[in-house]
Amino acid sequence: MRPPVDVLIRRVDPDVPIPAYGHPGDAGADLVTTEAAELAPGERAVLPTGVSIALPDGYAAFVHPRSGLAARCGVALVNAPGTVDAGYRGEIKVIVVNLDPRETVRFERFDRIAQLVVQQVEKVRFHEVAELPGSARAEGGFGSTGGHAAVDGTTGGNRYASVVSDREGQ
Numbered sequence: 083m084r085p086p087v088d089v090l091i092r093r094v095d096p097d098v099p100i101p102a103y104g105h106p107g108d109a110g111a112d113l114v115t116t117e118a119a120e121l122a123p124g125e126r127a128v129l130p131t132g133v134s135i136a137l138p139d140g141y142a143a144f145v146h147p148r149s150g151l152a153a154r155c156g157v158a159l160v161n162a163p164g165t166v167d168a169g170y171r172g173e174i175k176v177i178v179v180n181l182d183p184r185e186t187v188r189f190e191r192f193d194r195i196a197q198l199v200v201q202q203v204e205k206v207r208f209h210e211v212a213e214l215p216g217s218a219r220a221e222g223g224f225g226s227t228g229g230h231a232a233v234d235g236t237t238g239g240n241r242y243a244s245v246v247s248d249r250e251g252q
């Protein structure tokens with residue numbers, strides 16, 4: 083296993099726990115909210131995590147959702163994954179949204195709300211050309227290989243979801 087990358091961290095809130103990995107080998111270290119919040123269905127909020135970091139050059143950190151929160155409460159991140167640039171010294175914030183159609187979600191102070199994944203990122207130089215080199219995929223995308231959702235129960239073969247926009251009685 084490669085040695086961990088050292089990242090400087092500052093507590094904006096003196097009592098906040100340092101982000102921690104749940105298990106060895108986990109990709110994300112959990113972030114908490116330092117503010118309690120209540121989100122009605124459809125509501126969103128920008129929640130403070132109480133920490134700011136200084137990443138080494140060539141790295142970025144990504145704010146990812148937690149699957150348990152998504153599955154149990156319908157909480158998603160509006161901008162998932164959020165990007166924390168190496169030069170950002172402000173407090174890391176998490177933009178949560180309650181996607182549950184009925185239930186209000188309540189976060190208590192220090193509830194774990196997201197996870198931070200630190201990765202190396204490449205910086206590229208863009209070279210403008212009139213024509214790009216050919217490829218097997220060419221311009222195919224957005225479901226060109228099949229297996230996409232069908233609308234109103236239309237079967238397209240090899241599908242795995244459907245959208246029912248014209249439900250009975252509506």
Ligand SMILES: O=c1ccn([C@H]2C[C@H](O)[C@@H](COP(=O)(O)OP(=O)(O)OP(=O)(O)O)O2)c(=O)[nH]1
Nearest residue numbers: 145161163164165166167170173174175176177
């Ligand atoms: O979920 C997030 C996303 C971003 N940030 C912080 C770190 C990041 O470096 C900065 C800017 O983020 P981004 O580039 O996504 O936002 P922008 O709307 O493009 O703002 P800017 O013009 O400041 O780059 O905000 C967070 O704390 N949490």
Ligand SMILES: [Mg+2]
Nearest residue numbers: 165166167170
């Ligand atoms: Mg930006």
